[in-house]
Amino acid sequence: MEFQFRAIGVIHTSHATKEETPIQGAFQPDAMGMVELFPEFAPGLKDIALFSHIILIYHFDRAGDVELIRKPFLDDAPHGIFATRHPCRPNGIGISIVRLLGHEENLLKVCGIDVLDGTP
Secondary structure (H helix, E strand, O other): OOOOOOOOOOEOOOOOOOOOOOOOHOOOOOEEEEEEOOOHHHHHOOOOOHEEEEEEEOOOOOOOOOOOOOOOOOOOOEEHHHHHHOOOOOOOOOEEEEEEEEOOEEEEEEEOOOOOOOOO
């Protein structure tokens, strides 16, 4: 079974490489970012300001080769990929919870972001 998704925006951060990207947003709560929704989706942001946090679902577009057993970032022992937060997953779907600082039109200002710049 296969599913197809299309990007509805782009995440902008100061994280240019995997090595400088926080492992989790909780480890760098002041890491700022901007989520740019494509303009046609901006009406869907109505009332978003009522929330303190939002869930980002994105594609690990630069994750690398899928390995079902691998060493996670904070452990020396290998684990099954589904027991880790490693981005080299069979489905390439990432999820992050970030703090919403504000929004203007189709742009969301967030912090606690652990995503590479330019991630769809």
